[in-house]
Amino acid sequence: MPARGGGALGKGLLGIYLTALVLLPIAALLTKASSGGTSAFWREITSPEALAAIKLTLAASAIVVVLNAIFGTIIAWVLVRDEFPGKRIVNSLIDLPFALPTIVAGLVLLSLYGKGSPVGINVAFTRAAVGLALLFVTLPFVVRSVQPVLLELDQSMEEAAASLGARPATVLRRIVLPSLVPAIVSGVALSFARALGEFGSLVLITGNLPFKTEVGSVYIFGQIQNDSLPTAAAVSVALLFVALVVLGLLSFISQRQSRHVL
Amino acid sequence: MAIEVRNVDKRFGDFVALDDVTMTVGDGALTALLGPSGSGKSTLLRIIAGLETPDSGQVVIGGEDVTSSAARTRGVGFVFQHYAPFKHMSVHDNVAFGLSVRKRPKDEIAERVKELLGLVRLDGLAERYPSQLSGGQLQRMALARALAVQPQVLLLDEPFGALDAQVRAELREWLRRLHEEIHVTTVFVTHDQEEAMEVAEQIVVMNKGRIEQAGSPRHLYESPTNEFVMSFIGPVNRIGDAFLRPHDIQILPESDGTGTEALIERVVHLGFEVRVELKLHDGRDVWAQVTREEARQLELTEGQILSVRLPAPRVFSS
Amino acid sequence: MSSSAQGAVSITPGAGIRPAQRAPASGSGRDERAARARRLGVRSVALGYLALLLLAPVAMIFYRTFEHGLAPVWSAVTAPNAQHSFWLSLEVVAIAVPLNTVFGVGMALLLERGRFRGKGLLGVLIDLPFAISPVVVGLALVLVYGKTGWFGDWLATNGIQVIFSVPGMVLATAVVSLPFVARETIPVLRELGTDSEQAAETLGASAWQAFWRVTLPGIRWGVVYGVVLTTARALGEFGAVSIVSGRIEGQTQTLPLYVQDRFENFDSTGAYTAAVVLALLALATLLAMNLLTRHTRKRTAA
Numbered sequence: 001m002p003a004r005g006g007g008a009l010g011k012g013l014l015g016i017y018l019t020a021l022v023l024l025p026i027a028a029l030l031t032k033a034s035s036g037g038t039s040a041f042w043r044e045i046t047s048p049e050a051l052a053a054i055k056l057t058l059a060a061s062a063i064v065v066v067l068n069a070i071f072g073t074i075i076a077w078v079l080v081r082d083e084f085p086g087k088r089i090v091n092s093l094i095d096l097p098f099a100l101p102t103i104v105a106g107l108v109l110l111s112l113y114g115k116g117s118p119v120g121i122n123v124a125f126t127r128a129a130v131g132l133a134l135l136f137v138t139l140p141f142v143v144r145s146v147q148p149v150l151l152e153l154d155q156s157m158e159e160a161a162a163s164l165g166a167r168p169a170t171v172l173r174r175i176v177l178p179s180l181v182p183a184i185v186s187g188v189a190l191s192f193a194r195a196l197g198e199f200g201s202l203v204l205i206t207g208n209l210p211f212k213t214e215v216g217s218v219y220i221f222g223q224i225q226n227d228s229l230p231t232a233a234a235v236s237v238a239l240l241f242v243a244l245v246v247l248g249l250l251s252f253i254s255q256r257q258s259r260h261v262l
Numbered sequence: 263m264a265i266e267v268r269n270v271d272k273r274f275g276d277f278v279a280l281d282d283v284t285m286t287v288g289d290g291a292l293t294a295l296l297g298p299s300g301s302g303k304s305t306l307l308r309i310i311a312g313l314e315t316p317d318s319g320q321v322v323i324g325g326e327d328v329t330s331s332a333a334r335t336r337g338v339g340f341v342f343q344h345y346a347p348f349k350h351m352s353v354h355d356n357v358a359f360g361l362s363v364r365k366r367p368k369d370e371i372a373e374r375v376k377e378l379l380g381l382v383r384l385d386g387l388a389e390r391y392p393s394q395l396s397g398g399q400l401q402r403m404a405l406a407r408a409l410a411v412q413p414q415v416l417l418l419d420e421p422f423g424a425l426d427a428q429v430r431a432e433l434r435e436w437l438r439r440l441h442e443e444i445h446v447t448t449v450f451v452t453h454d455q456e457e458a459m460e461v462a463e464q465i466v467v468m469n470k471g472r473i474e475q476a477g478s479p480r481h482l483y484e485s486p487t488n489e490f491v492m493s494f495i496g497p498v499n500r501i502g503d504a505f506l507r508p509h510d511i512q513i514l515p516e517s518d519g520t521g522t523e524a525l526i527e528r529v530v531h532l533g534f535e536v537r538v539e540l541k542l543h544d545g546r547d548v549w550a551q552v553t554r555e556e557a558r559q560l561e562l563t564e565g566q567i568l569s570v571r572l573p574a575p576r577v578f579s580s
Numbered sequence: 581m582s583s584s585a586q587g588a589v590s591i592t593p594g595a596g597i598r599p600a601q602r603a604p605a606s607g608s609g610r611d612e613r614a615a616r617a618r619r620l621g622v623r624s625v626a627l628g629y630l631a632l633l634l635l636a637p638v639a640m641i642f643y644r645t646f647e648h649g650l651a652p653v654w655s656a657v658t659a660p661n662a663q664h665s666f667w668l669s670l671e672v673v674a675i676a677v678p679l680n681t682v683f684g685v686g687m688a689l690l691l692e693r694g695r696f697r698g699k700g701l702l703g704v705l706i707d708l709p710f711a712i713s714p715v716v717v718g719l720a721l722v723l724v725y726g727k728t729g730w731f732g733d734w735l736a737t738n739g740i741q742v743i744f745s746v747p748g749m750v751l752a753t754a755v756v757s758l759p760f761v762a763r764e765t766i767p768v769l770r771e772l773g774t775d776s777e778q779a780a781e782t783l784g785a786s787a788w789q790a791f792w793r794v795t796l797p798g799i800r801w802g803v804v805y806g807v808v809l810t811t812a813r814a815l816g817e818f819g820a821v822s823i824v825s826g827r828i829e830g831q832t833q834t835l836p837l838y839v840q841d842r843f844e845n846f847d848s849t850g851a852y853t854a855a856v857v858l859a860l861l862a863l864a865t866l867l868a869m870n871l872l873t874r875h876t877r878k879r880t881a882a
């Protein structure tokens with residue numbers, strides 16, 4: 001067959017680009033993280049400050065994704081099944097956190113919920129600020145993964161259940177939610193991976209206080225500034241590992257799920 | 263240009279799509295590749311076009327071995343099952359595509375496109391886009407596009423498959439007339455035996471990656487060499503290993519003792535043709551095909567017992 | 581799909597959960613009212629959440645920016661460092677986005693049209709930047725291209741500076757926005773199918789001609805959508821660029837870095853103004869995304 005999808009030259013260039021941008025950097029990161037052996041790696045990621053940062057990252061991400069699962073599903077529901085003026089605009093605004101630079105996201109939250117807040121709420125430099133920033137930047141994930149499923153969901157199923165005498169709450173619990181679970185799980189996993197690595201939106205609003213509001217990525221940033229590259233690399237690898245496990249689980253679950261549906 | 267396919271094999275993983283296929287299509291002939299789905303007919307057509315490469319064997323077009331040449335140099339016109347229109351181009355640009363990639367002068371292209379659109383009766387639709395055309399119009403546009411580059415052979419993959427019954431019938435008739443007009447060697451793939459019989463001069467019957475039999479429609483109908491061809495082309499009664507054509511069963515006017523006794527279970531009127539379902543005295547079920555006139559003369563009614571004459575059944579050794 | 585989607589949206593709200601059969605005439609009104617109350621409740625929760633988390637803060641930043649009138653905003657916009665960081669951001673985007681576009685389309689073709697082993701792995705590799713924290717991306721680049729990195733000595737002897745200068749910032753920006761074009765292009769390419777490319781081939785087009793005249797026009801809206809997302813991400817990138825740029829004022833400071841710099845130097849008008857510029861660009865991105873989805877929908881529906 002003739003050379004479809006580009007010739008050898010094209011493939012070579014693609015390979016070089018991918019190597020320079022992704023492969024080599026990842027390899028260098030792994031090398032640096034393992035340069036002192038397993039015990040050194042373990043020591044780096046269990047130092048009190050590192051451990052506190054990692055724990056905060058995991059805990060904050062976990063809480064945030066639970067809230068995302070709830071509110072994201074409700075928002076998706078309203079965007080699909082409800083009708084109100086301005087719905088289209090609200091629908092497009094959902095993607096704003098994806099489009100808005102993260103540093104701006106942090107500043108935006110700070111302007112309303114920081115010092116001198118017009119509504120009298122000041123979360124600056126607290127753990128609540130971590131949660132707030134993460135909620136902001138991960139908002140679209142669950143909404144955008146649930147929405148299409150809800151659109152495709154056959155409403156006659158719900159009508160059938162209702163005609164058989166099921167109460168609205170029962171229809172929701174037994175018919176609607178089970179169909180949405182895979183999409184919610186997928187949105188949750190993507191949110192979680194994103195939250196683990198979030199940096200820009202946290203810089204201004206959390207104050208980066210060690211043992212209090214310092215998350216993993218901020219800790220890594222600090223270590224890079226101190227030229228402690230092995231420490232930074234070790235914590236990076238630890239966070240990357242968690243993110244990959246979560247995304248790996250997601251693809252495993254979604255594959256099983258799609259087989260189930262088929 | 264004649265097409266020769268010699269000992270072609272093609273596998274997709276474990277699936278054997280073509281198994282030692284050899285066939286010849288005469289210059290200027292109109293040939294159907296007929297078979298059930300999965301019989302390898304489309305794969306064979308794509309191999310002739312150069313869209314698939316055979317694992318072994320040769321393809322010869324006009325005496326030249328083209329097995330290893332790219333599709334674009336083979337001089338074949340290919341009409342895809344779903345027409346593969348270039349959706350972002352107007353009808354005119356679709357038809358002009360082959361000429362414009364060959365960098366022909368603009369006025370020559372314009373003239374040729376106009377001529378072709380006339381031939382396929384799409385004049386006046388040149389500035390439309392594919393999304394604005396009906397299925398039958400898309401089909402004709404695809405044909406004009408393939409003919410624009412004056413191909414040596416024209417290949418069509420299930421050309422009428424996606425159309426509704428009436429358009430289908432019209433296009434069949436029209437394809438045959440077009441072929442008479444331009445006389446380019448044409449091969450089309452179909453799973454519909456009626457379509458093959460009606461349009462083609464020669465039919466190649468395929469099954470499970472092999473060619474079962476090739477010949478004129480009449481020849482295949484009258485002298486099938488195996489069970490598959492017998493039962494794929496035309497209606498058939500199967501009695502054990504033996505085969506009977508329904509219209510060969512003769513219903514006798516009186517129970518004169520020379521025939522086999524049979525009970526009429528059902529009489530189905532299908533317009534001109536009447537289908538009579540019979541139970542023979544030994545319990546076997548067969549059906550006979552008679553004309554409306556015959557049915558009236560014989561006064562066939564359900565539950566009636568009469569006698570029929572069965573022709574010598576055909577038995578194929580396997 | 582899109583047409584059914586449209587249909588589903590326009591269905592009477594709550595119709596799906598209204599128990600039509602069960603209710604006798606007298607109870608019907610009550611059920612209707614209950615359903616409406618439920619719907620209003622759910623709507624208020626959703627919109628309230630969005631208002632508090634999204635709308636109010638974003639509106640607030642516009643208010644804060646302009647609360648002292650236009651004069652301070654104007655001087656913030658025309659400050660030399662602000663101007664410099666704006667143009668530097670554009671420069672980085674203008675290099676990184678075209679590179680990623682070519683790469684993304686090429687990779688999409690390879691993954692969707694090619695047949696080779698390890699395709700799944702390659703797909704994962706391309707998506708990897710989405711799983712990595714921008715800070716980690718910055719670190720990993722420093723480890724390869726920095727002074728003490730793998731290529732540090734070689735780059736130094738050849739007089740090439742990557743880290744703490746524009747090439748490094750382009751690299752960082754390109755990495756974090758790498759997957760978008762390929763991701764958006766692959767499904768469109770799959771939908772386009774291979775028939776029209778093969779048709780072009782049988783009509784005598786070379787692979788190159790088939791790509792430019794048939795494949796690319798067929799996937800262009802997907803590519804453009806990917807480019808929009810890439811641009812938005814590239815323009816706003818903070819963490820990775822923050823590490824590789826060294827944040828040298830007036831030299832390697834992009835607009836997002838400038839926002840942080842101004843804020844930390846208690847120049848809130850400067851910070852807010854730069855942030856508003858970025859926010860307006862983000863809103864423009866949203867608008868573009870919206871128009872593009874509507875455009876593609878119309879095309880597929882036709």
